[in-house]
Amino acid sequence: MEEFDGEPTVTWIPGVNSQKKQMCFDWGPGEMLVCETSFNKKEKSEMVAGCPFIHIIRKDIDVYSKILRKLFNESHGIFVGLQRIEEELTGKSRKAQLVRVSKNYRSVIRACMEEMHQFAVADKDSAIGRQFSSQVSILSAVELIWNLCEILFIEVAPAGPLLLYLLDWVRLHVCEVDSLSADVLGSENPSKHESFWNLPGNTQTLTELELRWQHWHEECERHLQDGTFASNPHLESLCKVLLGDDAALLEHKELLSNWYHFLVTRLLYSQPTVKPMDLHLYAQSSLDLFLGGESSPEPLDNILMAAFEFDIHQVIKECSIALSNWWFVAHLTDLLDHCKLLQSHNLYFGSNMREFLLLEYASGLFAHHSLWQLGVDYCDHCPELGRVSLELHIERIPLTTEQKALKVLRVCEQRQMTEQVRSICKVLAMKAVRNNRLGSALSWSIRAKDAAFATLVSDRFLRDYCERGCFSDLDLIDNLGPAMMLSDRLTFLGKYREFHRLYGEKCFVDAASLLLSLMTSQIAPRSFWMTLLTDALPLLEQKQVIFSAEQTYELLRCLEDLTSGRPLCGEPDAQQLQDDDIETTKVEILRLALARNLARSIIKEGSLEGS
Amino acid sequence: MFVARSIAADHKDLIHDVSFDFHGRRMATCSSDQSVKVRAEPGSKRDLARPATHSGSVWRVTWAHPEFGQVLASCSFDRTAAVWEEIVGESNDKLRGQSHWVKRTTLVDSRTSVTDVKFAPKHMGLMLATCSADGIVRIYEAPDVMNLSQWSLQHEISCKLSCSCISWNPSSSRAHAPMIAVGSDDSSPNAMAKVQIFEYNENTRKYAKAETLLTVTDPVHDIAFAPNLGRSFHILAIATKDVRIFTLKPVRKELTSSGGPTKFEIHIVAQFDNHNSQVWRVSWNITGTVLASSGDDGCVRLWKANYMDNWKCTGILKGNGSPVNGSSQQGNSNPSVGSNIPSLQNSLNGSSAGR
Numbered sequence: 001m002e003e004f005d006g007e008p009t010v011t012w013i014p015g016v017n018s019q020k021k022q023m024c025f026d027w028g029p030g031e032m033l034v035c036e037t038s039f040n041k042k043e044k045s046e047m048v049a050g051c052p053f054i055h056i057i058r059k060d061i062d063v064y065s066k067i068l069r070k071l072f073n074e075s076h077g078i079f080v081g082l083q084r085i086e087e088e089l090t091g092k093s094r095k096a097q098l099v100r101v102s103k104n105y106r107s108v109i110r111a112c113m114e115e116m117h118q119f120a121v122a123d124k125d126s127a128i129g130r131q132f133s134s135q136v137s138i139l140s141a142v143e144l145i146w147n148l149c150e151i152l153f154i155e156v157a158p159a160g161p162l163l164l165y166l167l168d169w170v171r172l173h174v175c176e177v178d179s180l181s182a183d184v185l186g187s188e189n190p191s192k193h194e195s196f197w198n199l200p201g202n203t204q205t206l207t208e209l210e211l212r213w214q215h216w217h218e219e220c221e222r223h224l225q226d227g228t229f230a231s232n233p234h235l236e237s238l239c240k241v242l243l244g245d246d247a248a249l250l251e252h253k254e255l256l257s258n259w260y261h262f263l264v265t266r267l268l269y270s271q272p273t274v275k276p277m278d279l280h281l282y283a284q285s286s287l288d289l290f291l292g293g294e295s296s297p298e299p300l301d302n303i304l305m306a307a308f309e310f311d312i313h314q315v316i317k318e319c320s321i322a323l324s325n326w327w328f329v330a331h332l333t334d335l336l337d338h339c340k341l342l343q344s345h346n347l348y349f350g351s352n353m354r355e356f357l358l359l360e361y362a363s364g365l366f367a368h369h370s371l372w373q374l375g376v377d378y379c380d381h382c383p384e385l386g387r388v389s390l391e392l393h394i395e396r397i398p399l400t401t402e403q404k405a406l407k408v409l410r411v412c413e414q415r416q417m418t419e420q421v422r423s424i425c426k427v428l429a430m431k432a433v434r435n436n437r438l439g440s441a442l443s444w445s446i447r448a449k450d451a452a453f454a455t456l457v458s459d460r461f462l463r464d465y466c467e468r469g470c471f472s473d474l475d476l477i478d479n480l481g482p483a484m485m486l487s488d489r490l491t492f493l494g495k496y497r498e499f500h501r502l503y504g505e506k507c508f509v510d511a512a513s514l515l516l517s518l519m520t521s522q523i524a525p526r527s528f529w530m531t532l533l534t535d536a537l538p539l540l541e542q543k544q545v546i547f548s549a550e551q552t553y554e555l556l557r558c559l560e561d562l563t564s565g566r567p568l569c570g571e572p573d574a575q576q577l578q579d580d581d582i583e584t585t586k587v588e589i590l591r592l593a594l595a596r597n598l599a600r601s602i603i604k605e606g607s608l609e610g611s
Numbered sequence: 612m613f614v615a616r617s618i619a620a621d622h623k624d625l626i627h628d629v630s631f632d633f634h635g636r637r638m639a640t641c642s643s644d645q646s647v648k649v650r651a652e653p654g655s656k657r658d659l660a661r662p663a664t665h666s667g668s669v670w671r672v673t674w675a676h677p678e679f680g681q682v683l684a685s686c687s688f689d690r691t692a693a694v695w696e697e698i699v700g701e702s703n704d705k706l707r708g709q710s711h712w713v714k715r716t717t718l719v720d721s722r723t724s725v726t727d728v729k730f731a732p733k734h735m736g737l738m739l740a741t742c743s744a745d746g747i748v749r750i751y752e753a754p755d756v757m758n759l760s761q762w763s764l765q766h767e768i769s770c771k772l773s774c775s776c777i778s779w780n781p782s783s784s785r786a787h788a789p790m791i792a793v794g795s796d797d798s799s800p801n802a803m804a805k806v807q808i809f810e811y812n813e814n815t816r817k818y819a820k821a822e823t824l825l826t827v828t829d830p831v832h833d834i835a836f837a838p839n840l841g842r843s844f845h846i847l848a849i850a851t852k853d854v855r856i857f858t859l860k861p862v863r864k865e866l867t868s869s870g871g872p873t874k875f876e877i878h879i880v881a882q883f884d885n886h887n888s889q890v891w892r893v894s895w896n897i898t899g900t901v902l903a904s905s906g907d908d909g910c911v912r913l914w915k916a917n918y919m920d921n922w923k924c925t926g927i928l929k930g931n932g933s934p935v936n937g938s939s940q941q942g943n944s945n946p947s948v949g950s951n952i953p954s955l956q957n958s959l960n961g962s963s964a965g966r
Contacts, residue, residue, distance in 0.1 A: 008913070008924045011612040016930025018909025023928065024628055025903055025911055027896045028635030032612075032903070034911060034928060035620065035629045035640065039832070039891040052626055053935050054638060054650070057928065058615045356917070363898065388841040392898050398634040423733075427677040434680055435699055456757065 009324075015053050029396035030367025032057040059364065062325045067119070067135075069371065071112040075331055076374040078104050082338060083381045095156070098339055102150040105331060106143055113139045141300055142328050144173050148307050149315065149332060152276065154339055159275040163267055170264045210273050217243065244270025246289060259290035260304055276310070283308035312341060316353070330361035330378075355382040359389050366393040369400075376411055387415075395420055399428060409447070422448045429453055438464070439473030442490075446480075451487040458489040462496075466531065471497060492523045499535070512539050512546045519558045529562050530583075533590055540593040549601040556594050563587055612926055617935050621648060624668075632674045639683055641669035647685045647695065649712065665689050670726060676733040679756050683712070684739055686725035692718040692741045696759050715759035720749055720767075727776045734783045738765075740791060742774035748793055748809075750818070768809055768818050772797040775832055778847070782839040787861075788813065788873070790821070792847055794831030805831045806849060808859070810872040821872035822859070826879065827851055833892045838899035846880075846899065850890040854904045854914065856881040856922065881922040885912060901925075 016023060016036045024037040035054045062068050082101050085094075116136045123129030151157050151165040224239050240248035244266055249256075256262045263286035267274050271282065283305055287297060297305070299322040306314035319329045336342055337354045358378050365375035372393075379390035394412060399405040405428060412420045425448030432441035438460055445454040465471055477497045484494040495518055502511035515536055518524040524532055536555060539546045547555065620626060624644035631638055641647045646664045667689030675682035681697035695712045723744035731738035737753040750766040753759055768791075775796035780787065789811040795802065806824035811817075833850035844860040859875040886906030893904045902914040913926035 008926050009612070010927045010929065011614070012933065013614060013928055013930040014617065014933050015935035016909070017932040018929045019932075020909070021930075022891060022907060022909050023905050023911050023930070024626065024892060025894065025905060025928075026629050026631045027894055027903065028631035029897050031615065031631075031635055033629045033631050033638055035626050036930070037626050037628075039889075039905075039907070052620045052622060053617045054620045054626075054629055054640060055617045056615045057612050059612050363900075385840060389898060392838065392840070396634055396897060398636050423678060430678060430680045434697075 011057065013055055013057075015055075029393070030058065032059075058367070062327070062364075067112060067115055070115070071108060072327065072365070072371060072374060074108045074111075075105060075327070076377060078108065079331060079334065080377055080381075082335065085338070095154075095339075098154055098335070099150065101338075102146070102154050102335060105335070106146055106150070109139055109143045109146070113143070138323075140173070142323070144169075145300075145303055145307070145315075145319065146328070146332060147172070148304060149336075152279075152307055152310065153312065153336060153341055157276070159273050162276055162279075163264070163272050163274060166264045167268065170261050213272055242269055244268075250289060250292075253290070256290070259287045259301065262286050262290045280305075280309040312336060316357075320357075326357055326361035326364065330357040333357050352384075355385055358382055359385060362389070363393070366397065369398075372397055373407070373411075380415075390415070391417060391420055395423055399424070422450065424448075426450060426453065429457070433457065433460070439476045442473070442476060446483045446486055446490075449486065451490075454487040455489040458487065458493040461493055462489075462528065471500075488523055489525070492518065492525070492528075495523065503539075508539060508542065508546045512536070512551065515539070516547075516551050516554055520554060526562075529558060530586070533559060533562070534586065537590065537593055540597045545597065545600045545604050547597055547601060549598060549605055552594055552598045552601055556591075556598075559587070559590055559594065612928070618650060620650075622646065627669065628671045630672050630674055633677050637674075639672045639674065641672040641685055643668040645669060645687075645689075647672050647683065647712075649683070649697075665691065665693065667724075670724070671728055673729055675730045675737065675739075678733055679737050681710075682737075682759065684728045684730060686728040686741055688724045690719070690721050690723060690725060690743075692721075692725050692728045692739075694718075694739075694753075694759055694762065716762050718749070718751060718762065718764075720764060721745060721747070726774060729777050729779055731779050731789070732781050732783055735789055740777050740779065742770075742777045742793060744773045746770045746772050746774055746795075748774060748777060748791070750791075766818050768793075770795065770804075770807055772802045772804065775830070776834045776850075778834045778836045780836045780839075780845060782836075782845065784839070786843070787845075790836075790845075791818070792834050792836060794834040794849065796830035796832055798830050803828070805829070805851070806834065806847075808847075808875075812872065819872045822875050822877065824849075824857065824877065827855065832890065833894075835893050835895055835902075837895045837902070838897060840899055845875075848893040848895065848902050848904075850893040850904060852889055853882055853884040854886070854890050854893060854902070854912075855879060855883075856902065856914075880920075881914070883912075883914065883922075883924065885924055886910065 013023070013034055016034075021036050022039050023034050024039075025032060025034045027033075033054055034057055036052055078101060085097055085101075113136050116132050116139065120129050120132035120136055123132065147169050151162070151169060155165065157165045220239060220243050224236070224243065230236060237248055237251065241252070246266065249262065249265060249269075253262075256265065260283075263283055266286060267282060271278075274282065287301060287305060291297070299318065303315055303318045303322065306318055316329050316333055319332075320326075323329070333342070333354050334357075342354065359382055362375040362378040365371045365378070375393065376390060379386040379393075382389070394408060394417070397404075397408055399408065405424070409421060409424060412418075412424065425444045429441045429444035429448065429450070430453075432438070432444060433456075438457055442454065442457045442461070445457055461471065461473075461477070471477060474497070477494060478501070480490070480494045484491045495514060499511050499514045499518070502508075502514060515532060519529060519532060533555070536547075618638075620640055622640060622642040622644050624642050626640050626642045629638060629640050637649055637651045639647060639649050645667060647669055665685065665687040667687045669685050669687045672683060672685045675684065683695040684692060685695070686692040693714050694716045696715050697710045698713050699710050718741065721741065721743040725741050725743045728739060728741045731740065731750075737756050737759075738750060740748055740750045742748045746769060748766075748768040748770060749764055750768070751762045752765050753762050755761060770793050772795035774793055776794040778792045780790035780792070782790075790808060792806065792808045795805045795807075797805070803825070804823040805827045807820055808822040808824075809818040810821040812819050827849060829852040831849055831851045835848045837846040837848065839845070844858050847857045847859060849855045849857070856879070858878050858880055860878075862874040862876055883904075886904065886908045888907030890904050890906045893902060895902055900915060903911055904914065905911045909929060911928040912924050913928075914922055915925045916922045
């Protein structure tokens, strides 16, 4: 029971000579790369005359069609709606709802067909016009199949009305049937036939209908036997047709476009109350008689036959072979699963098959720059494999714009896909760092909750500040909020910036306390302490005393801590000596400033208020 | 399938490998002209980046995960593997916005041609493995992802046979220890272990041999673990005189046992000789649902399992030497919703059946 029984499809790659060379390849998320090569390295490589090509191969061409996009979008809406149908609804109301869903799908197909038809007609002489034409034909076939499935599997038309539905079906898809019935009706006694054509609604039972028909049928036969129409061979032939005589019907084969038209006509005249379970007998014989051994059944014929035989699995399998896009089989199978038909037909892998087909279809969508969002919903409704499939696909979506990245992240966050969020943010943060966009890098690190990377980016910020004397992306740093807690370095960055703000607003006492606390709380990296102490200088040099005595002692302690820790290297070079000189000078200036401040603060604290 | 576009590869000699980056936006190619080139969308600024070079034919090229930035690794006949990083031009540079590739490190431990190079799954950090004709698999790590010039050799695994290919198990599940499969194309008759699987042991902190696939006795040209869709077992594809697909089910360890590598139940689930010749490459698509193989018959074949787990060939790519038509659509460009078999539409129009 495989749906790949057909021959594998062949795709021709230009510029490659498979007789002499081979191909190397690689998979991408939605495409494949292929290039001509030669694997037998033992041969001396001949210098290639021309320039070799790399070819990009795609699987799902339909995803790229503008008109089909509407089909995909609208059917997506119907699909999602179907998944949400109340489970409690049973019996008639549920069936009615499922039929409605099926009709919705079909109307979407028809709308697409009509739009394509416009294009086909407008452009009829060009290759594109022909392409559109063939698309229309295929969609038409798809709708034909779906309609039949709706009648047989979803509507589950019982005997009696079944023929009515089949008549509608044929009428809808084969226009000629109208002319045939006109012909038949035209030259016969209308009264006898109108009573037949006025098929009863719900008021008569099946038995009553059968009786009436039987009576009428016998009357026709009697007329034929009695030779009532003997004088007119045309009328006689018509009478035979009305009696459901196969030979007579086949004589007018040119009026019947195909075997299922023939089938329905036969049933109309010989078995109007045909039961669903008997349908396949007539279907098979109709096909055989119509083809008459001259041609063999085509894929469409096989699909319809499988439907008449109520072999759902065969229908799905044949459709999978005949159609290269999974759209049709995926949606139809899903609908049939909702009708609880896959189980009832003993397809124990039923739910597996549904997921398999839906995920095949969704895979194709992920390759597209905007349809990927539809793919997400299909994955959502596959309880077994949907999530892991989504995880694999969503990381691969190229994040070409910030907007797209945010959309993708929202999808992940809504589904608690934390690893994917982390990974995507990391990719974006890394890209930002390499392009020196530190603010962007920082915000992505925060979103990824990546402490290590946040530390790295904060370090870069601080390094930038040391080199240029100012901060970039002030807005971001000023508004970090609780995110500041992500990493120590980030907290330091935030607080340090706050120090500068306070200083700018002349809140010197607050600024001073903050500065000190950055060192004493060990949040500031050691390497930065000199900068911080140097930042303290203007505060020490102010007219009023800002640092208290206690604070000054602390500062002194920090300075000693810093200077005592310096190791003596071996042979200092000229540059190092010069640096050391600068350092020594700085330290001396600081010591002086701190000593002076200490003196002033002691005096201030020792004095009475106001003096 | 259809050919969406064809791009001139701009190499002066035979191309040995092509590689798509993680998002499928950029392509790397390597060649006997000793260079590695990176292409993006034609016409975009990042196209035609200045090439990176070795001093011998470059056999393989591979991309690191974008979490580590834009990083490539290549391996060559010149007995080295190299790691490349893309540098974006400074904004005050006349090369503003343009990128070029800088060789960050050269790994020179091998005494023979390096035949394959592969990055480890990202959850292991920035790590890569190389294998050489000298029969040694070397695993390197860059402890600081911001400094790609520092790589340390963490493990040397002796395979005793000339190695041709390696594959990391991509599974990031905690239940699976890091695993690497190595293939050998050694053609001497005594060489038995053509496919070996090594597993990392947390206790000994070393890689130990877990399995040898004894049923594979012909030279192996390529090997590939499939991406794991939440399975408890592993799937491994092998390119040898035919295409083979194995499943490896970890045998449940007794709770008391410690130390030793995992034992596996090995089953062959598919064997295809459709190529009718040596198979040179195998590779899985990103969901692990389709395997592609390339053979001496000049074809690339696609293998897929249906929902019943039966494997079949679902597509063939081959060339008939027809000229390349620049960058226009080629091949089976029959857009349809869609039929491979035109008769589907014919039978609807009633043009064949019954007329």
